[in-house]
Amino acid sequence: MHNTYKQQSTSLPTKEERHKLFGSVDPGPKYKPTDKSEMPDLQNSKQDFLFSIDVVGINNVKHPIKVNSSLTPHEQTTIGTFTFSSSVARGSKGTNMSRFTEQLTKYSENGFTVDMETLKEFTQELAGRLKQNDAFVQVEFPWFFERKGPSSELAGMNHADAYITVSYSADTGFDIEAGLTGKITTLCPCSKEISEYSAHNQRGNVSMSVELSDDFDETTMDWKEALLEAAESNASARIHPVLKRPDEKMVTEQAYENPRFVEDMVRLVAADLYEYTFVEAFEVSCQNEESIHLHDAIATISFDKRIDELG
Numbered sequence: 001m002h003n004t005y006k007q008q009s010t011s012l013p014t015k016e017e018r019h020k021l022f023g024s025v026d027p028g029p030k031y032k033p034t035d036k037s038e039m040p041d042l043q044n045s046k047q048d049f050l051f052s053i054d055v056v057g058i059n060n061v062k063h064p065i066k067v068n069s070s071l072t073p074h075e076q077t078t079i080g081t082f083t084f085s086s087s088v089a090r091g092s093k094g095t096n097m098s099r100f101t102e103q104l105t106k107y108s109e110n111g112f113t114v115d116m117e118t119l120k121e122f123t124q125e126l127a128g129r130l131k132q133n134d135a136f137v138q139v140e141f142p143w144f145f146e147r148k149g150p151s152s153e154l155a156g157m158n159h160a161d162a163y164i165t166v167s168y169s170a171d172t173g174f175d176i177e178a179g180l181t182g183k184i185t186t187l188c189p190c191s192k193e194i195s196e197y198s199a200h201n202q203r204g205n206v207s208m209s210v211e212l213s214d215d216f217d218e219t220t221m222d223w224k225e226a227l228l229e230a231a232e233s234n235a236s237a238r239i240h241p242v243l244k245r246p247d248e249k250m251v252t253e254q255a256y257e258n259p260r261f262v263e264d265m266v267r268l269v270a271a272d273l274y275e276y277t278f279v280e281a282f283e284v285s286c287q288n289e290e291s292i293h294l295h296d297a298i299a300t301i302s303f304d305k306r307i308d309e310l311g
């Protein structure tokens with residue numbers, strides 16, 4: 001099969017000869033077992049290895065995933081970037097790293113739909129597969145959603161970067177965190193105030209991490225849409241893939257009517273997250289890519305409703 005696209009050439013040495021030319025050698029004698037049952041299992045050796053390990057595993061694992069969404073498209077295939085880990089006790093040498101990707105493959109056999117219930121099941125099962133009391137899974141993915149121009153209603157695709165983390169412990173159960181970074185337009189209030197005309201603006205990156213309440217039900221509420229709305233509805237303007245002139249005029253004027261400092265952004269988004277009943281604690285950051293500087297402007301607020309009080 002592979003020969004069908006190869007040019008028949010007599011002017012070059014054969015491929016084997018070429019490999020030897022560049023240093024390949026014949027295999028030497030081999031004495032170590034090739035049967036798995038006869039191979040030493042170093043990572044499972046038991047001894048006092050001085051310290052327990054908090055986190056051991058693999059990251060930067062890219063895999064296709066399916067994501068459901070309240071916005072169009074309601075189902076999409078995107079790329080998940082996973083981190084898998086667990087702790088390892090002082091008396092064990094290491095983890096069994098093949099089991100992380102082995103389980104990912106099992107879940108992917110019929111298409112891996114990443115939602116919180118499935119990830120909880122995945123994480124608990126992973127702890128069992130690793131023979132550990134705990135496991136941790138994080139998946140980050142670009143989440144796509146349709147966005148229409150405000151006047152023309154011409155649609156295009158935007159995306160935000162979303163993540164979910166699930167920590168499982170046989171003793172304490174699950175901890176779930178979700179987050180989203182969405183892009184927005186901000187127009188500088190100072191620039192608007194002091195200038196005879198115009199105002200400089202920025203592309204802002206609003207990053208939100210939320211701890212979800214125990215009774216959060218993903219089947220009745222899409223947390224991705226809620227976080228995106230918290231970022232975009234408080235911005236000077238939303239970002240659009242397709243804008244005709246009437247759209248552009250509306251977006252430009254809307255930004256001028258709603259100027260925002262980076263501080264304004266984090267405070268306004270914090271207010272929305274504070275009002276969301278499904279959020280127990282949150283962190284919101286904004287990073288504005290300045291158009292009149294080479295540097296960015298940043299601000300962050302952290303708030304835990306169980307501990308912190310307003311005022």
Ligand SMILES: Nc1nc2c(ncn2[C@@H]2O[C@H](COP(=O)(O)OP(=O)(O)OP(=O)(O)O)[C@@H](O)[C@H]2O)c(=O)[nH]1
Pocket residue numbers: 041043094095096097098099
């Ligand atoms: N524990 C550990 N494994 C590593 C590390 N780096 C690579 N590995 C690889 O992890 C793989 C082995 O995974 P295991 O799950 O222990 O393989 P196994 O013992 O055949 O699998 P089980 O039968 O499920 O126990 C090998 O390919 C190792 O080389 C490391 O830093 N620590």
